Amino acid sequence: MTDSVSSLLQEVFSNAETRLKQLEYHPNRTAWLRILQSLQRMGSLELSRLDAKILAATLEDLEQGFAAFQNYAHQRKITVFGSARLGPESPEYRQAQLFAYCISQRGFMVMTGGGGGIMEAGNRGAGLENSFGLNIQLPFEQMANPVIAASDRVINFKYFFSRKLFFVKETDALVLFPGGFGTQDEAFECLTLMQTGKTKLMPLVLVDRTGGCYWKEWDEYVREHLLGRGLISPEDLFLYTLTDDVGDACQQIVDFYRVFHSNRYVRELLVLRLNTRLSLEALDILNEEFADILDSGRIEQTGALPEEAEEDIAHLPRLVMHFNQRNFGRLWQMVRRINKLHPEQPDPLQMRPEQK
Structure with a gap:
């Protein structure tokens, strides 16, 4: 047989x-x-x-x-992680709902795990039209939340690993609210992918309740036990940011795409696509401040390379460099520096940071 x-x-x-x-x-x-x-x-x-x-x-x-x-490949999306056990009465739920509303008003869609708690808050804040729920088949605790349950915006995954693949592949920012083992797993796996260059450049924001200490104490643990013992590098701390302010969390994400658009590797070259061209002075500053992350040569400003000149983004300027593919925390730091180097705020109606 x-x-x-x-x-x-x-x-x-x-x-x-x-x-x-x-x-x-x-x-x-x-x-x-x-x-x-x-x-x-x-x-x-x-x-x-x-x-x-x-x-x-x-x-x-x-x-x-x-x-x-x-059908949503060109729409920027945000992944929201957090506990299924924090209900509508909790400050964290209200923060997550408010954040999702705020970021959806800036044109971003919101992806959650599709369940209750923080996941429900994310979908409720964004509204069904701006939501996805990446549900997981479990024998307990994980039913699709009422915001998305009867819609085509629910995706029911058999395996955690395939579900995580789409959380990271489809997203343009990772936002984590307090949670248990699952949230911690998602936080550290995303950081590992970022630290090792296995994901695109994007912000990771840890959001607490107003005046809360969940992520502050987590950060203290990371600094004392991981950084303090040499288990991570100082630059790895640039991979994430902390806040207890929803408006700040939204602004961090929008600002990340203020000048930076996206990244791509072409052979041995790292290509950073930009929404607007940098001045020669700004380019000199980048070469001076980030020479340590280059294997050779300089950071050059160019047009699209033939291998990555997709029609809808071929017009965007590029920064091209021989990145050493080791210092990813410094690379995240460089993106934030790029976003601050342009002297004038681009017109958001022309820039549309939520559009890939």
Whole structure:
């Protein structure tokens, strides 16, 4: 039986591979060939029933995630993390709801875990039209909140890892309110991805209740036990910011995209796309202050490179550099410096920081 299934899969994949190779100019041809070849190899592994079910569920998670966000690729989105156990009576819930309302009024969409507590507050503040809920199938505690429950804005994931993939892939800022093990897991995993260059450049803001000490004491722990023992570098502290003010949290996110637009690697080059061109004086300041994060050469201002000249952003100026791919905390620091170097605030109606 196993042999017949394996033979059938090999035949299907072989035919599909032949057809794909004929699509010489399809932009994703190489990627689809890799997908088919990987599935073909797994088809010959005689996977156990459990392994086959894991593969199937993972692909289904990816399929529904890609489908849900396909029409929102150019809309900036914010991920809100926090406890499912903090109800409407808590200051944290009210802060999260107010933050989500504030940031949605600036044109950003809000993504939450789709459950109750802080997640519900985020969806409620943003409103259904500006919300997504990335729910997780659990035997307890995690039902979709009433704001999004009966809508197509709920995505039900089987696995935490595929859910986290879309939280990070689709977002342009990470905002964390107080929470338990899940929130701490999300905080440290996001910081790890940022510290190791496995995510795009974006702000991570830790938001507390007014006058609260949850994140302040967390920050003290990080500084004393992680930084103090040499387990992280001083520059890693630039990866996140703390606030207990909703307006400040919103402004930090908007300001992050004031001049900076997005980043991309082209071969060994880091490309920073900008909303507006920097002066020669500003460029000299960057080269003086951030020479330590370059493997060689200088930070140069250019136009779009052929490999990353997507039509809708080809007109944007670029900063191009041989970044050493180690000092990511300093790189986050440089983005914030770039945003302060432009002498005039760009017109927000022209800049539209929420539009990718």
